Amino acid sequence: MLSRTADSLFWLSRYIERAENTARIIDAASRLATLPSGYGTSTNEWESALAATGCLAAFHDVYGEDPTAEAAVDFLAFSPQNPSSIKSCLETARFNARAVRTALTAEMWETINSAWLELKGYGPGELDLAQLADFLRFVKRTSLAFDGSAYRTMLRNDAYWFSRLGVFIERSDATARLLDVKYHVLLPPETLVGGGVDYFQWSAVLRAVSAQTSYHWVYRQSLKPWLVADLMILNTQMPRSLAACYESLTRNLDQIAQVYGRQGSSQRAARAIYTKLVGTDIDTIIAGGLHEFLSDFITENNRLGGLITEQYLL
Numbered sequence: 001m002l003s004r005t006a007d008s009l010f011w012l013s014r015y016i017e018r019a020e021n022t023a024r025i026i027d028a029a030s031r032l033a034t035l036p037s038g039y040g041t042s043t044n045e046w047e048s049a050l051a052a053t054g055c056l057a058a059f060h061d062v063y064g065e066d067p068t069a070e071a072a073v074d075f076l077a078f079s080p081q082n083p084s085s086i087k088s089c090l091e092t093a094r095f096n097a098r099a100v101r102t103a104l105t106a107e108m109w110e111t112i113n114s115a116w117l118e119l120k121g122y123g124p125g126e127l128d129l130a131q132l133a134d135f136l137r138f139v140k141r142t143s144l145a146f147d148g149s150a151y152r153t154m155l156r157n158d159a160y161w162f163s164r165l166g167v168f169i170e171r172s173d174a175t176a177r178l179l180d181v182k183y184h185v186l187l188p189p190e191t192l193v194g195g196g197v198d199y200f201q202w203s204a205v206l207r208a209v210s211a212q213t214s215y216h217w218v219y220r221q222s223l224k225p226w227l228v229a230d231l232m233i234l235n236t237q238m239p240r241s242l243a244a245c246y247e248s249l250t251r252n253l254d255q256i257a258q259v260y261g262r263q264g265s266s267q268r269a270a271r272a273i274y275t276k277l278v279g280t281d282i283d284t285i286i287a288g289g290l291h292e293f294l295s296d297f298i299t300e301n302n303r304l305g306g307l308i309t310e311q312y313l314l
Contacts, residue, residue: 001158001159001162003312003313003314004099005099005100005103005159006158006159006162006312006313007309007313008096008097008099008100009096009100009103009159009162009163009166010162010163010165010166010308010313011092011093011096011166012093012096012097012100012112012163012166013150013163013164013165013166013167013170014166014167014169014170015089015090015092015093015096016089016090016093016112016142016143016146016147016167017143017147017166017167017170017171017174018084018089018170018174019086019089019090019093019139019142019143020139020140020142020143020144021053021170021171021174022053022076022077022084022085022086022089022139023086023135023136023139023140023143024136024140024208024209025049025052025053025076025174025178025208026049026073026076026077026132026136027133027136027207027208028049028178028204028205028207028208029045029046029048029049029072030069030129030132030133031204031207032045032048032200032201032204033045033046033069044066044067046067046068046069046071046072046073047066047067047072048181048182049067049072049076050067050072050075050076051177051181052174052177052178052181053076053084053177054084054177055075055076055082055084058075058081058082059071059072059075059082062075062079062081062082063075070125073132074124074125077122077124077135078122078123078124079124086139087119087122090112090115090116090119090139090142091116091119093112094112094113094115094116097109097112097113100159103159104154105149105150105153105154107149107152107153108146108149108150108153108154111142111145111146111149112142112146115138115142115146118138122135122138147167150163156255157259158256158259158260161252161253161255161256162256162312164248164252165249165252165253165308168245168246168248168249168252169245169249169301169304169305169308171240171245172242172245172246172249172297172301173298173301173302175209175232175240175241175242175245176242176294176297176298176301177294177298178205178208178209179205179228179229179232179233179290179294180290180291180294180295180298182201182202182205183225183229183290183291183294198225199222199223202223202225202228203223205228206223206228209232209240210240211231211232211238211240214231214237214238215227215228215231218231218235218237218238219231226282226283226286227282229282229285229286229290230281230282233277233282233285233293234277234278234280234281234282236278242277242297243274243277243278246270246273246274246277247274249270249274249304250267250270250271250274253266253267253270253308254267256312264307264311265307265310265311266304266307266308266311266312269300269303269304269307270304273297273300273301273304
């Protein structure tokens with residue numbers, strides 16, 4: 001496979017996944033913003049949403065003010081000045097899809113092309129709460145349809161494996177950022193941990209990754225921060241957990257190495273991160289600092305993305 005084809009497949013999947021993750025974060029922030037005034041805190045949920053997507057500094061560069069709901073939604077969903085906005089992600093994904101049209105199945109192309117056309121019906125500053133909810137459902141539905149069509153219709157060859165690498169690199173980054181923002185930023189210092197606000201915020205985090213029901217199936221008890229962290233970091237039953245993402249990354253990189261006849265730095269790095277994840281427990285992580293663990297993970301995940309690029313995509 002040509003490196004530019006692999007690169008387009010990799011980034012096509014990353015941008016589709018990023019659009020979905022951003023939609024989920026906006027949904028979680030909008031839920032947190034509806035807390036009754038009696039539960040109010042000094043924390044700006046929209047600032048936390050921007051931090052979770054890695055867009056806070058870029059937002060301040062553009063707006064130069066504390067985030068309001070309207071400004072944050074416009075920046076995260078529609079702004080052309082934000083290359084990670086939902087609209088920018090879907091437009092860039094379609095550009096990459098056109099570049100590798102023959103490597104995609106008909107169902108995959110129809111999903112991304114129809115989403116791009118439907119996206120034109122939405123615009124900044126035009127969404128009330130009901131319309132925003134409809135827009136976010138549209139984005140999540142697009143990602144699920146694209147991912148499902150890839151899973152059900154693509155040949156299991158290098159095109160499929162490179163697309164999967166993009167999905168899981170992006171998904172693990174989003175999970176780590178969301179969990180880190182909740183633990184380190186979202187809950188104000190003066191708020192009692194374990195109180196109503198804390199419970200509501202952890203519940204919103206689980207809903208953002210469609211894991212609230214899964215949490216109760218696995219742990220069968222009320223929400224506890226360390227158990228939420230265990231589910232989202234170490235539990236391979238949870239498809240968005242860091243461990244599950246790296247199990248898939250390691251497997252897909254090994255498939256590519258087998259077909260191409262040699263392993264390299266990306267395979268070694270992915271295996272090292274996966275080994276670290278399965279070789280620890282949540283008590284050890286929290287004792288060493290959850291924020292520090294997640295910050296190190298985000299750095300290592302970005303490094304793996306760079307190694308994949310150097311090894312295969314240049």
